[in-house]
Structure formats: C-alpha cells, structure tokens
Amino acid sequence: MKSCASGKSDYQTAPVRRFSRLIAESNFLWFCLAWLLIILSWELGAYLEWLNPQILPPPSQTIPYAFSGNITIGFGQQKTGLLESTSITLARVGTGMLAGILISSCLAITVIELPVLRRLILPVVQSLAPIAPVAWIPFTIVVIGIGGSAAVFIVFMAVLGSMTLSLIAALDGIPVEYLKIARNLGTSRTRMWWHVRLPAIIPGTMTAIRMSFFGAWMAVLAGEMAGINSGLGYMIIMAQQMYNMKLVMIGILAIGFIGFAIDRLLLLINSRLMQWIQ
Amino acid sequence: MNSANRKSPHRFGARLEFRGIRKSFGSTVSVEADGLIIEPGSLTVLLGRSGCGKTTLLNLAAGLDFPDEGSIRYDDRILTGPAPSTALIFQNNNLFPWMTAEENVAFPLRNAGLSKTVALEHARQYLRQIGLESFSGYKPSQLSGGMRQRITLARTIAMKPRLLLLDEPFSALDMQTRRMMQRYLLRIWNDSAATILMVTHDLHEALMLADRIALMASSPRGHIAEILDIHLDRPRNPEDTTFRSIQRQLDRFLENETLLAEHGSATNLINPGSSPEKN
Numbered sequence: 001m002k003s004c005a006s007g008k009s010d011y012q013t014a015p016v017r018r019f020s021r022l023i024a025e026s027n028f029l030w031f032c033l034a035w036l037l038i039i040l041s042w043e044l045g046a047y048l049e050w051l052n053p054q055i056l057p058p059p060s061q062t063i064p065y066a067f068s069g070n071i072t073i074g075f076g077q078q079k080t081g082l083l084e085s086t087s088i089t090l091a092r093v094g095t096g097m098l099a100g101i102l103i104s105s106c107l108a109i110t111v112i113e114l115p116v117l118r119r120l121i122l123p124v125v126q127s128l129a130p131i132a133p134v135a136w137i138p139f140t141i142v143v144i145g146i147g148g149s150a151a152v153f154i155v156f157m158a159v160l161g162s163m164t165l166s167l168i169a170a171l172d173g174i175p176v177e178y179l180k181i182a183r184n185l186g187t188s189r190t191r192m193w194w195h196v197r198l199p200a201i202i203p204g205t206m207t208a209i210r211m212s213f214f215g216a217w218m219a220v221l222a223g224e225m226a227g228i229n230s231g232l233g234y235m236i237i238m239a240q241q242m243y244n245m246k247l248v249m250i251g252i253l254a255i256g257f258i259g260f261a262i263d264r265l266l267l268l269i270n271s272r273l274m275q276w277i278q
Numbered sequence: 279m280n281s282a283n284r285k286s287p288h289r290f291g292a293r294l295e296f297r298g299i300r301k302s303f304g305s306t307v308s309v310e311a312d313g314l315i316i317e318p319g320s321l322t323v324l325l326g327r328s329g330c331g332k333t334t335l336l337n338l339a340a341g342l343d344f345p346d347e348g349s350i351r352y353d354d355r356i357l358t359g360p361a362p363s364t365a366l367i368f369q370n371n372n373l374f375p376w377m378t379a380e381e382n383v384a385f386p387l388r389n390a391g392l393s394k395t396v397a398l399e400h401a402r403q404y405l406r407q408i409g410l411e412s413f414s415g416y417k418p419s420q421l422s423g424g425m426r427q428r429i430t431l432a433r434t435i436a437m438k439p440r441l442l443l444l445d446e447p448f449s450a451l452d453m454q455t456r457r458m459m460q461r462y463l464l465r466i467w468n469d470s471a472a473t474i475l476m477v478t479h480d481l482h483e484a485l486m487l488a489d490r491i492a493l494m495a496s497s498p499r500g501h502i503a504e505i506l507d508i509h510l511d512r513p514r515n516p517e518d519t520t521f522r523s524i525q526r527q528l529d530r531f532l533e534n535e536t537l538l539a540e541h542g543s544a545t546n547l548i549n550p551g552s553s554p555e556k557n
Contacts, residue, residue, distance in 0.1 A: 177371035180342055184366040185386035185437070195385070199376035277376035278419050 057246045066250045073238050073247055082247075085235040086254060089224065092148060092231065093216050096155020100212065104160055108167035109193070122168070129161030133219030137226050146229045154223045155216040162215065166208030170201035199277050206270040210263060217259050291319040291473030292363065292441040294339055298348030301334055309334045309500035312348070314492055321467055321474040323488035325481065325528070327535050331500025332477040336443050339475060340366050352441075365439035369446040372430040373418040379405060380414040383433045404432045424455035431466060442467075444476040448483065460486050464512070481528050485521060486514050493531060496539050503531075 023029065039059045045051040046058030053061075065071065071082040107125065111118045136157045144150040174197060182196045224233025232251060239247035294316040302308035309331030316322045324332045337343040338350055341361040350357040373382045383401035388394065405411045408428050418426050427447060434442065447463075448456045460483060467474055478484055484491050488508050495503040506528075510521060 175371045177368045178374060180340075180366060181368070181372055182374075183342070183360065184340065184364070185433075186389040187385075188389065191389060195377075196374065199374070278417060 055245055057249065062246050062249050065246045066253075071247060071250070073235060073242060073244060078238070080230065080235055080238070082235065082250065082254065085230065085232045085251075086258065088148070089151075089220060089231040089233065090258070092151040092220050093155055093213070096152045096220070097159050097209075097213065097216055099152070100156045100159025100163055100216075101209065103156075104164035104167055107164045108171060111168055112171050112197075113189075125161055125164045125168075128157075129165050131157075131161070133158030133215050134222045136219070137223045140223070141227050146227050148228075148230065151220050151223050151228050151231060154219050158215040158219040159212045163208055163212050166211075167201065167205060170204035170208075171197060173204065174200045202273050202277055203270075206266065206273060210266045210270075213262060213266065214259070217255075217262075221255060290440070291471055292361075293318045293351075293353050294441070294473065294475065295351040296335070296338075296348070297351065299335070299338065299345045299350065300347040301331075301338065301343070301345045303334075307331075307500075311335055311502050314502055314505065316473060316475055316490075318473055319471050320489045321476070321487055322490045322492060323484040324475070324477045324492050324494055325479070325484045325532075326494030326500075327479055327496065327532060327539065329500075329539070330494040330496035330535075332479075332494055333445055334500070336445050336475065336477050339441075340364055340443050342366075361441060363438075363440040365434040365437055365442050367427075367430055367434060367442070367444045367447045369449050373426055373433075375418050378415050378417055379410065379421065379429050382418070382429060383436060386433065386437050400436065404436050405429070408432045422455075423451050424459060427451065427459055428462065431462065435466060435470060438470070440472055442472050442474045442476075444474065446478055447476070449478070449480065456480075456483070461513075463487065481525060481532060482516065485510075485525055485528070486516070491528070493528070495535055 042051070042056070043058045043060060046053045046056065046060075051058075066082075072079055074080055107121055111121050133154060136154050140150045140153050140157075144153055178196055178200060179192075182192055187196065220231070221233035224231040225237050228234060232255060236248055236251035239245075239251060296311040296314040299311040300308065301310075307329075324335060326332050334343070338345055339357075339361065341350075341352075341357045341359050341364070344358075352361050373379075374385070377385065380398055380401040383404050384392075384394075384397035387397035387400055392400070402411060402414050405414055408431075410425060410429060410432075413421060413425065418429075421429070430447075444463075448459045451459060463474075464487065466472075476487065485508065491506045491508060492502045493504040493506065495501060506524070508524065510518065510524075514521060516522070516525075
C-alpha cells in the first residue's frame, strides 16, 4: 500500500542531508532572508542619501518606532494607535467575512435545493460578483455612513458574490456518483449536506475563502482611507496628513504582514482539512 | 437454471421488467428497451460498447431517472421513485474519500438510525468477513482499487438489498483483481439470493457471470439487440468449447457494432438507402 519512502539520497552523509533539507524546506528561512535583503538595501539607500530619509525613514528609525509600544496619532477623539486600529480593521474583516460566507452558503443551499430559484438567484449573483469591492465604497458611505458598519458592509459585499459563485460551482462539481450513492444509501437531506456535500466541497471552498479574504482586506482598507473614520487605513491617512512617514511605512508593512499571516493561517487550516478529507 | 440450484433463500430477489421504455437526451441520443424481464434471483448482464445506453437503463432501474415513455416494473409495481431495497455500485467513487473504510460501511447504518458505536461495530464485523478488518481506519485513497470495490460490496451486503445494480464495477481493476472480484461477486450472489443487473463492455466478464446477456446495439439508437440465455455450468471455464463459441459469436457482434457506429457517423451506414455511394 504505502510506498517505501526512505531517503532518496543514501549516499549523502546525515548532517549534509539534514542541512540541505533544512535549506530546501524552510520557507521561513527564505522569507527572512528576502526581507533582510530589502531592509538592508533600504537602510543603505537612506545612509547614502539616495533616498530622502524625511520621506522614506530608514529601518533603523522605523523598526524601533514600531516596537516602541506607544504609537499613537491624532488628538482628542481622533486619537488612535496602531494596535487599536489594526484590531478594529481585523474585527471588521472577520465580521464581514463571516456574514458573507453565511449568506452565500444560504444562497448556495437554496440554489441546490430549489432549482426553480436557481434561475432567479444566479443572474443577480453573477452580475454582483464582477463589481470591484472598492466600487461599493462611495455608495456605502452615503447610505450607511462613515462608521464601522459601513466597513463591515463593504467586506460583506466583497465576499458575497464571488463566494456564492464559488460555492455553487463547487456543489455542481461534486462527482455525481457520490450523490447517487448517498441517495441510494438512504441519506437524509441534512445528512447529505453535512456528511456528503460539505466535505466534498471543502477544497474548492477554502481556496474561495482565501481569495475572498484578499478582496475583503483590500476593500476595507480602501474604505477606511476613503472616509470611514477608524481602522488601519484611517490611521495611515491620518499619519500621512500629519507627515508622520514612519507611521505610514509601519501601517503599510502591517497591512502586508497581517494579510500574509492570515493567508498562511487559512492555508494551514486548508491543509488540515485536506488531510481530513483524503 | 442456476438461480434455482442456489441455496434456499430467506428472501427473494426483486423482479424487474422494462416495458416499452424510451428515454432521450437532447435530439440525438436515445435508448429503447421493451420486454426485458429480469427474473428474481437471476444475474443479468447488459453488454454493449460504450454509448449504447447501458448506464441509462441502469439508472432507470435504480429509479434515479425516469423514462420518457414506458415503465419499469419492480416486482409488480411501476417504479416512480428510487427503487426500494436496491444497491448501486459504480466503477469509481463508490466510497466517500473523506470517510475511513469503517465509516463508509457504517454510513448507511447510521442513515438507518443506528447509533455511531453500534454502526461502527457492525461495520468492523463486515470488514472482518471480507478479511479487511485491519484496514478499518484507512481512507479509500490508501487502499487499492480491488479493496475499495470489496469494501463497497461489503457495505452493499450490509444493506441486504433485493436488487443489485452494478455499473462497470470492475472495469478500473487489473485483470487478476477483476477475476478475483468476479468470483467474489458470484459468492455474494449465491449467498444473498439477490437479483443482479450488471452493465459491462467486457465480453469475458459477461460470460463468466451471466445467466442472461442482453446484447445492446447503439444504432440507430440504443436498444437491446438480442437476449441470450447462457446455459453454462458454474464455475465456468473459459477454455470450454461452448464458452469459446459463444464468446466468438458475441465478439463478432460487438466488433460489427463498433464498425457500424464509427462509420455510421461518417458515411451514414445506418440508413444505407439514403446514402447514394452505397447503391
């Protein structure tokens, strides 16, 4: 059954093999190396005055500032910090995505269970899906306002169309044998969803969730930059207006690293789920 | 004959009858079947090249699809929904890849309302009977094709069906495994007294198993060209002269069928009258 998966290079000595495997397999190592190179050239550029340190403050200033623990910007009610802004934005993305996944699941279930409604729902979803999430920002700000719920709504709209389409495509793509066999084995409707359809669509759905997250993450930040009055995007805009370029840089890097970290997390969940279903 | 010789069954297999069946897909592909009767406890094989509507007939028998015209009678009732007490086996994807072997076997038992522990216990028992107990916790992807089909059959037996519908169940297996599975199927048939209707394009397989072979042709539309009763003793010997003569005869038929179907699309051999170059 299981193939004999012993070492493919027995002629190499153990330490060499271990080292080369570490190099080859440690994505983290390469990740650090790549960023180290960027930071070094940035620092060098600022040092040699190729870059204006007023506009692009070097890492030797930015990094200590990032970890100084009391980064705040603005005054009075507008005052906000990096940590606070980030958690606000994350909470918005989380809420919006959950709501989006929930509603798109309901739509997908409806479309599968009631084929009559398929013709009604599908055209609407298909025409909503290509709308870029940022396109909802002006509409949302006018209709909902500049509070947190506007940001959640933008995330929700970013997720809804594409997620519904992905779910329907995944459900339509389930090998027909599984459904016929399940029906033949006397599976009830609920058990059909939980024990057959859900596990069958997990791979496609996890990819769709990752894609939706990117869309949502970008949309919410754009929304916060375009008028919503709190969050990471708002913090960056405020830092720019107060000419705190260190904070602008830190904000941008935070967007990148948090997005990256969440994508990795989703990937990890995906691979766990794949182990479970295969 | 063979079915009469089998052990006294506690329950009889189902009887199936195809009456004036016609089923179309779009405007071109269609299948007809009329007067095919599948006796209780018999093993009937639908034999034909791909595309002649074998699987369609099987789906109709399972009550997963319904004919445009005519009816299927299960015992003496016209089939209007999924056929009762009927098990279905395909070439692939019979086991759910996200469930272990034992969970797969336990699945219909859970559907029937057994508790998880009891269902799994039964499942392991069935796996023990086929000698695969040690693979209880394996996922289908970790098992060979033959093992997967054996587990599928074990799950099927667990449901005690009166009718087994098999759609090319062994076509994805290598020759040796296929032979083994054929013997295994005959044993199950013998023990369970269920009626079996099986679809295959493998002539040898048909002759090794069938009481009856319904030969299917595909032009001008899928239909049953001939029904042959196979009066060969079991266990069957492929070296036997009668076996070989029937095999030759069927082989010729299938070859003609293939030629006709392939050229039919190009030069319209189906309706020789309408094609000028034939005259």
